[in-house]
Amino acid sequence: MNIVEEAKKIITDNKDILVKWAHLGLYILIAVVICWILLKLERKIVKKWFNRFDGINARYTEKVIRFIIIFIAAMWVIMSSEITRDFGASLFQGTAVLAAIAGFAAKPVLSDMFCGFMLSSTKPFNLGDRIELDDGTAGVVKDITIRHVVLQGIDTLKIIIPNSEINSKRITNLSHQTTTRSIHFRFQVGLNTNVSLAKEVIQTAISESPMTVPRTGEEYSPVYFLNYTNDGLQMGTTVYYEPLYPTEVVRDDVNCRVNRALNAAKIEIPYPYTTVIMNPEPLTGENPS
Numbered sequence: 001m002n003i004v005e006e007a008k009k010i011i012t013d014n015k016d017i018l019v020k021w022a023h024l025g026l027y028i029l030i031a032v033v034i035c036w037i038l039l040k041l042e043r044k045i046v047k048k049w050f051n052r053f054d055g056i057n058a059r060y061t062e063k064v065i066r067f068i069i070i071f072i073a074a075m076w077v078i079m080s081s082e083i084t085r086d087f088g089a090s091l092f093q094g095t096a097v098l099a100a101i102a103g104f105a106a107k108p109v110l111s112d113m114f115c116g117f118m119l120s121s122t123k124p125f126n127l128g129d130r131i132e133l134d135d136g137t138a139g140v141v142k143d144i145t146i147r148h149v150v151l152q153g154i155d156t157l158k159i160i161i162p163n164s165e166i167n168s169k170r171i172t173n174l175s176h177q178t179t180t181r182s183i184h185f186r187f188q189v190g191l192n193t194n195v196s197l198a199k200e201v202i203q204t205a206i207s208e209s210p211m212t213v214p215r216t217g218e219e220y221s222p223v224y225f226l227n228y229t230n231d232g233l234q235m236g237t238t239v240y241y242e243p244l245y246p247t248e249v250v251r252d253d254v255n256c257r258v259n260r261a262l263n264a265a266k267i268e269i270p271y272p273y274t275t276v277i278m279n280p281e282p283l284t285g286e287n288p289s
Helices: 003-013 015-049 055-080 082-092 096-122 163-167 195-207 247-264
Strands: 130-133 138-144 148-152 158-162 171-173 181-189 224-228 233-241
Touching: 015 055, 015 082, 055 082, 055 096, 055 138, 096 138, 096 158, 096 163, 148 163, 158 163, 181 195, 181 247, 195 233, 195 247, 233 247
Parallel strands: none
Antiparallel strands: 130 138, 130 171, 138 148, 148 158, 181 233, 224 233
């Protein structure tokens, strides 16, 4: 028996199975084509519908609709093909134990989806906003999915946070409903520093940075004498800058400029230190060495 005849025999003996696999492939192809068409239409519709709304609403709605389309297409393929139909039926007719396990496993997913809906509805931030969380995590909001918020950190760093986690944290939005972003700076100067001079030096250094912009009109934010510390006086101000500059770059530039300006003005920059007093005489009762 040659190879051709052997192949024909194999095909004849397994005709029913091959037909079922061919049907499965056809269903998959149909599902892929329909999904591709629906996703293209969905993107245009969402973009047009949310054109006057904030980007975070459109982005989250788009991700939810895409998930629903792909899920329905996958279930249609599973339930249409004889090969996968039994498997699909078992997904819906499992025992109570399997249902409980599936429910427990899906709990974090459902929580993230619900929190994602809450974030897109209440809009504590929008795409492009720079936010800081109470645990110190900071970055620019680049994307929101049905499960995560994606923050852009320094350089190529991407920070991916579950929606349920970010929804439970305190969020500081540094660019909420504004065209600029802001950073709050605090600087330490010596206890004997002339406060008025320190304020002038700090504000001048900040205004000379090409990355900073005035708060309103031609005025930069004032520098405040916040409080006394163990080491000196604490000065503070808010610096505004355009979104095109990374926050870490602005922070570095401002800190370097203020440091140089304070040193040039001979204003002391304090640092923690400890004074140790040595007693040259032995204590009473001690045997001198």
